[in-house]
Amino acid sequence: MRHRAGLAALLGPPMLWLVVVYLGALAVIFATAFWTTDPFTNLVLRTFTLENFRELLTPTYLGIIGRTLLIAVLVTVLCMVIAIPFAFFMARVAPRRYRGLLLAAVLVPLWASYLVKAYAWRTMLQPEGVIDSTFGATPGFGLTAVVLTLTYLWLPYMVLPVYAAFERLPESHLEASADLGGRPWTTFRRVVLPSLLPAVAAGSVFTFSLSLGDYIAVQIIGGKLQVLGTAVLQNITLDLPFAAALGTASVVIMVLYLLAVRRTGALENL
Incomplete structure (x- = not known):
């Protein structure tokens, strides 16, 4: 009884x-989405x-929802493409004495201000900025620009779980695959990837x-790019119920994504 009370x-x-x-x-947001606004006051x-x-189903807002989904998917895919080889290098190639330094290098950007990092990318991507001066062109x-910036901002959230998955992967599994004649690609596809998938999916939840x-x-x-977040911000003072409906759309999308990710066992890695 005392244990339960504690x-x-x-x-x-x-x-x-x-x-x-x-x-x-969340309940208040959902309820507000079904209300209306007096057009005069x-x-x-x-x-x-x-x-x-119904307004969410118009071409304008379907385009905004689709664009937001496209950005989220592109950022997630880019984070996967960058994080997997980098995490592999950290966990399996780099000498053990340097792994702490590499891990710190991944974490350090998280300590910097979000706004500082965003404005730094604005400076780099603007005409005659660093990227324009280096490559002769800038996006x-x-x-x-949004996809590149968000990929940089959220990359650590993908690297960390993938790195942990590589660290947990028993060396004996790789040796057994090699002893059975498995080539590197076969070993990666049949041994490494199944162990890595939950961690990648867990990282994708964040990104x-x-x-x-x-x-x-x-x-x-x-x-002038419009996404769900900016649409909510623009409507929150003029039409709060519609802003709530836009927020509800984001929540529904995320719930559907979590249900899909749940099948991979990724939620157990969060």
């Missing part, structure tokens, strides 16, 4: 915070309507969700 005292406050603050806020009217969700501000909801970097470096 456990309840320990877990009670964070669970209460989760239910009241987090889930409560901009006051929220608690009148049930589906008009906000400028827009979708490509996908953070890219899906980002709007600050888009405002700094995206030019």
Whole structure:
């Protein structure tokens, strides 16, 4: 009995915070999405309507949703492509005495201010910036700039779980594959990849969700690019129920993504 009371005292406050603050806020957003706004006063009217969700299905907002999904997918794929070989080098190639330094190098950018990093990329990508001076051309501000910036910002969240997966991979599995005549590509496909997939999927939860909801970097470096986050920001003062409907769309997309990722066992790696 005393053990249960102690456990309840320990877990009670964070669970209460989760239910009241987090889930409560989501419930308010969902409820607000079904309300409407007075066109003359901009006051929220608690009148049930589906008009906000019908507007989401118009070509303009379907394009914004599709563009946001494209950015999140591209950022996630780029993070995978960069993180897997880098994490492999850290865990399997680099001498053990240097692995701590490499891991610190991955973590150090997380200590820098988000805004500083975003504005640094704006400086590099602008005309006559570092990239223009080095390569003779720059992608400028827009979708490509946003994808590059978000990939840099969220890459550590992919590297860390993949690095941990390589660290946990028993050397005996690789040796057994080699003893059985497995070539490097066969070993990677049949031994390494199944062990790596949950970690990659776990990292993708962070890269996908953070890219899906980002709007600050888009405002700094995206030019006139519109995504779900910027659409929410633009409507939150003029039409709060529609902004809530846009936020609901983000939540639904993320829930569907988590359900898909759950099949890989990735949630156990978070």
